[in-house]
Amino acid sequence: MMSKDEFAATPKVEVRTTGDGSSTLYVPALNEHYHSTHGAVQEAMHVYLGAGLEPALANATAPVRVLEIGFGTGLNALLTLQRSLTSPVLIEYDTIEKYPLPPEVISQLGIERYILNPELQQYHEQLHAAAWNTPVRVAPQLLLRKIVGALQETELAPNHYHVIYFDAFAPEKQPDMWTEEVFAQLYAATAPDGCLVSYCAKGSFKRSLRAAGWQVEKIPGPPGKREMTRAWKRE
Numbered sequence: 100m101m102s103k104d105e106f107a108a109t110p111k112v113e114v115r116t117t118g119d120g121s122s123t124l125y126v127p128a129l130n131e132h133y134h135s136t137h138g139a140v141q142e143a144m145h146v147y148l149g150a151g152l153e154p155a156l157a158n159a160t161a162p163v164r165v166l167e168i169g170f171g172t173g174l175n176a177l178l179t180l181q182r183s184l185t186s187p188v189l190i191e192y193d194t195i196e197k198y199p200l201p202p203e204v205i206s207q208l209g210i211e212r213y214i215l216n217p218e219l220q221q222y223h224e225q226l227h228a229a230a231w232n233t234p235v236r237v238a239p240q241l242l243l244r245k246i247v248g249a250l251q252e253t254e255l256a257p258n259h260y261h262v263i264y265f266d267a268f269a270p271e272k273q274p275d276m277w278t279e280e281v282f283a284q285l286y287a288a289t290a291p292d293g294c295l296v297s298y299c300a301k302g303s304f305k306r307s308l309r310a311a312g313w314q315v316e317k318i319p320g321p322p323g324k325r326e327m328t329r330a331w332k333r334e
Contacts, residue, residue, distance in 0.1 A: 112200075114207045118323070121213045124172060124204070131272050133171050135298065137323030140174070140213065142298060145321035147175050148182060150329050151262040151296035152190075156182075159261075162189040162242075166288065167264040168250055168276070170196035172208060173226045175264055176243065180222050183240040193260075195246045195253055202227070250281065255288035263289060265297040270304060277304055282311035289332045300326040 112124040119138030125131070135142035147167075155163045163186075167175055176194060183190045205227050211220055222238060229235040231247045246253055263285055267276040275281075277299075285295060295313065297304070298320070305315045305328060313330035320327040 112204055114209070119213075121174075122172075122208045122210065124200075124208075129268065129272050131268050134174065135321060135323055137321070140178070142321040142324075143175050143178050146296055146298050146327050147264045147266070148178055150318060150327065151264060151294060152179060152182060154294070155261045156186060156188070159188045162191050163262065164191045164260045164290070165193065165262045165264065166255070166260040166285075167192065167194040167266060168285075169264075169266040169268075170194040170199070170245060171266070172200065172205070173223060175266060176226050177210075177214070177219060177223050180226065180238050180241045181216075181219055183238055186240045189240050189242060191242045191244075193244045193246060195248065195250050197247070197249050199231070199245075199247060250276065251284070255284065257287055258290050260289050261293045263293070263295040265295050265299075270299065270301055277307060279307045279310045282308050282313065286312045286332060291332055291334045293332050295328075295330045297328050298324065300324070300328050304328060305330075 112126050115123050115125045115132065117123050117134060117136050117139045119141045121138065121140040123132050123134040123139045165179065170176065176192060179190060179192055210223055214220055225237050229237055229243055229245060231245045234242050234244045237243045267273055270277040300317060308315050308330045314333050315328065315330045317326045318329055
């Protein structure tokens with residue numbers, strides 16, 4: 100396993116096409132993809148929007164606050180922005196990324212091949228061009244704040260977020276992100292009845308969540324994956 104410093108010093112990534120025609124990035128040094136090889140878009144829509152954002156929006160009358168762990172290619176943010184275009188309430192979207200991708204990598208993703216809406220292509224550029232560490236209104240109903248740095252060193256407001264997209268690299272690749280301490284930090288930052296959603300369904304992950312206070316459920320995963328995890332803050 101690479102250290103964080105080694106990863107930071109190894110920016111080489113390769114653009115790969117996933118099963119639904121959308122792009123992801125492959126990190127040879129980690130032997131890891133940013134998204135499901137079965138379909139990057141369909142995974143994001145199922146895990147983060149379908150299981151996380153949509154329940155939060157269902158009866159919302161006030162802004163819905165989302166925290167994403169791992170901005171990466173910006174795909175989750177873009178699809179959330181797309182949903183915000185028909186949302187009756189503002190979505191406040193915070194995203195934490197320690198290793199922002201350089202523009203030359205973003206330009207290679209070729210989202211025009213699978214995101215056919217020209218407006219969304221423009222928004223994708225705006226998401227990546229937005230300043231870090233300051234709120235930016237990138238769409239009428241989406242307020243974006245990109246935070247550069249480590250999650251563990253980021254101060255999060257208590258009882259604040261309604262949905263957490265936990266999209267870190269897999270536990271065996273980035274174990275420091277999957278600890279009880281991290282999930283306790285996120286639990287404290289989550290509003291009552293808020294949830295955390297992740298593609299991961301490993302037993303060790305669910306045990307760490309429960310130890311941090313979350314109520315954990317396993318639900319059907321996206322294509323190519325039998326299960327995923329959703330955890331609730333019930334107080």
